[in-house]
Amino acid sequence: MAISRRLLLGMLPAALAGCVGGATTRYAGPAVTKVEVHKGRRKMYLLSGRDVLRAYDIQLGFTAAGPKQFEGDGKTPEGRFVIDRRNPNSAFYLSLGINYPRPHEVAFAKSQGRDPGGDIFIHGWGNKRRPRSADWTAGCIAVTNAEMREIYLMVQDGTIIDIVA
Secondary structure, rough: HHHHHHHHHHHHHHHHHHOOOEEOOOOOOOOOEEEEOOOOOOOEEEEEOOEEEEEOOOEOOOOOOOOOOOOOOOOOOOEEEEEEEEOOOOOOOOEEEEEOOHHHHHHHHHOOOOOOOOOOEEOOOOOOOOOOOOOOOOOEOOHHHHHHHHHHOOOOOOEEEEOOO
């Protein structure tokens, strides 16, 4: 029995190495070359060239209309950004960071005596059940945990993300 237990415990790291939130960490399809977010339609698309690989219904900041300008405004940024980091330990399941604020957004906010905010992510719902139709984030882009697992595997750091009204 002790040998079997040691064998199983020895194999556990190898078995878990291929897992993120219960899914394989491998994506074998076409590379995602761009993410497009259409705030007005509440849709996000993963593209490979001009081909749409996946489409998702999304939830946005609690005051979604208009571009993010200041910390606490509840708006989701607009413009061209880059996925610049990953968080496998996010409070909202998994998350991919967006490089907001950029220098011109920092300069504008400071010119108004304000902070531009930051920590904008694409993330899951976390441990709460949420209505599919309500915007609730502080400016992030939210999808279900299952969808986030797929996005996390498909989208690499450095991928362009265009967020439009």
